[in-house]
Amino acid sequence: MARCRECGIEMDFVMMPSGKAMPVSGVYIMIDQQSKRPNRTIITDEGETVRGREIARGHHLKDHKPDENFVAGRESHFANCPGASRFRGK
Numbered sequence: 001m002a003r004c005r006e007c008g009i010e011m012d013f014v015m016m017p018s019g020k021a022m023p024v025s026g027v028y029i030m031i032d033q034q035s036k037r038p039n040r041t042i043i044t045d046e047g048e049t050v051r052g053r054e055i056a057r058g059h060h061l062k063d064h065k066p067d068e069n070f071v072a073g074r075e076s077h078f079a080n081c082p083g084a085s086r087f088r089g090k
């Protein structure tokens with residue numbers, strides 16, 4: 001597993017449809033993608049970006065089979081890296 005150069009945390013990579021590897025970190029989050037008040041954007045293991053409202057989190061959600069309402073995935077590491085300010089604003 002790779003480590004972030006900014007904060008040193010262990011990251012995982014998800015291959016995006018574009019062919020780029022997206023760094024993700026943290027536990028799996030399950031979101032309700034039908035929610036009218038989305039507050040999370042996650043990357044699924046298939047490389048899909050999905051926005052919705054967080055309803056649960058935990059590593060066990062990795063095995064959740066996506067359906068039309070609930071999808072599990074992880075957040076882009078850039079969204080929660082403590083050193084992320086250095087990725088932006090230049």
Ligand SMILES: [Zn+2]
Pocket residue numbers: 004005006007008009077081082083084
């Ligand atoms: Zn980081």
